[in-house]
Amino acid sequence: MLANFLTPAYLPFAIAFFIMIGIGLIEAVGLGLGHLDLSADVGVDGHEGVLDWLGLSGELPILIWLTSLLGCFTLTGVAIQQGVSTFFGAPLTWPLACLSALIGGGLLNVGAAHGLARIMPGYESSVISTDDLLRRRGTILEGVARRGSPARAKVVDQHGQAHIVMVEPHDDTTVIRAGERALLVRREGQLFFVLAEDNSLLRSI
Incomplete structure (x- = not known):
């Protein structure tokens, strides 16, 4: 044979x-x-x-x-x-x-x-969509985030993986500095818009 x-x-x-x-x-x-x-x-x-x-x-x-x-x-x-x-x-x-x-x-x-x-045991992927980062809090890493002047922020997803994204305040007058946290509320392309942690809309969240 x-x-x-x-x-x-x-x-x-x-x-x-x-x-x-x-x-x-x-x-x-x-x-x-x-x-x-x-x-x-x-x-x-x-x-x-x-x-x-x-x-x-x-x-x-x-x-x-x-x-x-x-x-x-x-x-x-x-x-x-x-x-x-x-x-x-x-x-x-x-x-x-x-x-x-x-x-x-x-x-x-x-x-x-x-x-x-x-x-076979099921395969669970930790790959996420960019939109999955919305409604998660991030921390400004450096610089100051203003409207028209984005800053880098770190966001941790539901799998514990860190993502570095560019963020701008959702409100025209808001300024968010390094070390402060903010909530990602919407996205345009690769740019996220955020609400500062001390925003009155987030006090109950």
Whole structure:
């Protein structure tokens, strides 16, 4: 069997097998390369349904999905070549075997991917949108924030990660100095507008 695995008829499946092992090792050591959000920002109707069907739009990391696909492709290809050899005395040519294995392995991987997604722990991303910083308090780091003269401020998000943003007072007459805190209330592009901590509107918050 091992000798057959290195013949041209089986070589694509041998390559797929070794790639699968390599990707599996990457995931095993926890490099975190597999977590890609393929379903975000899908703008064309029907694409999300296709991704769902393939098992790609849930919590399954892309490299785990790819490892599963390579495994299904390898198993299906070897099974096809073994079956054809048994009945006809010789395996299929590698292009025909690859096409057959890709179709069969792809269908098999649909079920495998959905099964893996159910048993794997969910992946929680700490990536946030810029707008998620709104309604959070920040601290002016240096300089003085005035209308038309923004200053740098540090804001800590819900995951405990610090973000450095440029802020201006929401009110024309307000001045916010280094070390003072303010509430981010709106955003225009990359610039945030804030209410000073001592603003009367914030006394009850």
